[in-house]
Amino acid sequence: MQKAQLVFIPSPGVGHLVSAVEIAKLLVDRDDRLSITVLIIKHPNFDSDISSNYSRSVDRIKFIDLPNDFSDSNIPRSLFASFIESRKPRVKDAVSNLLTHSDSPRLAGFVLDMFCTCMIDVANDFGVPSYIFFTSGAAFLSLMFHAQFLHDELSKPTTDLKDLDTELVVPSVANPIPARFLPSVLLNRDMAMFLYEHSRRFRTTKGIMVNTFAELESFAINSFSDRQIPPLYPVGPILNLNGNNYDVVKKTEIMEWLDDQPPSSVVFLCFGSMGSFSGDQVKEIAYALEHCGHRFLWSIRQSPPKDKDKETILIPSDYVNLTDVLPEGFLDRTVGIGKVIGWAPQVAVLGHEAIGGFVSHCGWNSTLESLWFGVPMATWPMYAEQQFNAFEMVRELGLAVEIKMDYKMDFKSENTMIVTADEIERGISCLMEFDNQIRRRVKEMSQKSRKALINGGSSFSSLGRFIDDVFPSE
Known part of the structure; x- marks a missing residue:
């Protein structure tokens, strides 16, 4: 039986970690050929101790804590991208060590958090594709792509809307959205540039899993069909229904x-x-x-x-x-x-x-x-x-x-x-x-939402298409 492994790299922060591990659990439960290694990036400003939420012995899911050797105990928001970038050598070392084992399955790709797109470079070094696991909804993903398109192709950055009483037409929503309802990150120049760059990298991946389901965001999901964007896999709702550790x-x-x-x-x-x-x-x-x-x-x-x-x-x-x-x-x-x-x-x-x-x-x-x-x-x-x-x-x-x-x-x-x-x-x-x-x-x-995840449901089928991409027919 052909086996394969995926390397997951979630962004620091419990919300991102929990969702990543939950989709990893769905994948290994669905296909016996698949194993997953989750690389945990420690960040001084976030609680990244996933061991308090999950057992370290989940079947065919391995957790590796990357060395926490960042000297600054309080990292400003503006340096977050640089911090993730600095983890690339650690990720490369960890994956290299994984592949040295004689019984290590074929490395099939990286599954990256929406804020870890710089790790596409590491996946390229290993000659494997990258996928994105997008922890927000399909409509917001489309907004990111549209904002980047407006900036790069039409020279109309969303930051120009900051002080205007105007509306923005976005492909993923039927109603024009007033500028005051846009996320703050799209109205701040530095943060907008940060999102534009992630959107550009999204376009280079092999596919994007999104934590949503077709019945919830049908309009948004259908809006991707005629745009030059990697295949979309709505696989949600991905939830940790056991909750986190609590007193x-x-x-x-x-x-x-x-x-x-x-x-x-x-x-x-x-x-x-x-x-x-x-x-x-x-x-x-x-x-x-x-x-x-x-x-x-x-x-x-x-x-x-x-x-x-x-x-x-x-x-x-x-x-x-x-x-x-x-x-x-x-x-x-x-x-x-x-x-x-x-x-x-x-x-x-x-x-x-x-x-x-x-x-x-x-x-x-x-x-x-x-x-x-x-x-x-x-x-x-x-x-x-x-x-x-x-x-x-x-x-x-x-x-x-x-x-x-x-x-x-x-x-x-x-x-x-x-x-x-x-x-x-x-x-x-x-x-x-x-x-x-x-x-x-x-x-x-x-x-x-519950029907979407069971056999024959929309997200169940979408997850199956993702697995088919990981195991292409020979």
Whole structure:
């Protein structure tokens, strides 16, 4: 039996690592001929300890931690690409060592994270193709290609739209997108150039696996058919339904509280690993929750110190004392209907029958999780491509309600816009309507997301086409 191996290189950060390992597990479960080695790049600013999430002895998946020999303990965002570039010799050494074993299967290719395209050079050195595993949606992938085309071919960079009240026509969405909903990275010159370069490298690969499914993003996926772009493989939703390691005592306390709530009665507020707010914004959320009267579970994180002169981004942490930031008496007044927590076991919470709505930052993993569990979402994007995700979910697909789609977090100062309690309350009230069209659509999409992965489903078939490409007919 012909055997082959793939080398996976995820970007640092749990969100990227988890998705990469989940698709690796699907691949080895699907085909006995395939084995995978995941190279773990350690980054000082990210928790890259995947051993806390996965066993190191997954059948036919090997994990190799690349040496962490980068001297700077805090790497600015502007140096992230240089940091990944500096790992190329380490990747080359690791792959060379893999191939020295006499029983090593044929190296069939590299599967690279969307931010690790420089590793295409290493794959070329070994004479094997590169594939991209794109951890966001197909519509955003198309936006990246379109923005790069506008810059390279038409000399119309998206950065020119920064201060204009205008709209951009993008092939992957039916509605023109207002410039204020574009991701911040496409409105900042340095970051836009960073994305343009990745898009150029994407075009040189043999194929792109995307964490989406045809039933969700049919318009976006079909928009690729007449463009000079490598084959697209929609293989999602790729989710870690077991969740990450979490304090067992705290998780038990949260789940027991949810057990005591009526079905679909609780609105869950959670804003991802980077999501935190100023004290003034926290109070506006608190006023909205207290006034709207819905039961709530609120994950709240403390903002790290901000210094406009430093580019390093630090991760939020849990508050030692929640009363330091919440309105006086809030916890006492809402003790019967609400619970305020720190870091949340998001997957377990979304899967609980008590959850009736999800106020989210619209990270792609969170978006797919909400759809999987059939929980409608209220959009409050903060950074990265989240504004675009929110636009797609609300305006394009009718699968979410809006709180503030053009909200953008300022990582360097406290000068981020304030969303008022009235705006938040309106969004939550719309979200928690028991019998509305959005809730019905989300339930239908939940069923479609699950069918996509089973035998005969759209993503199951797409993954099969990818495997066929790895094992071409002789």
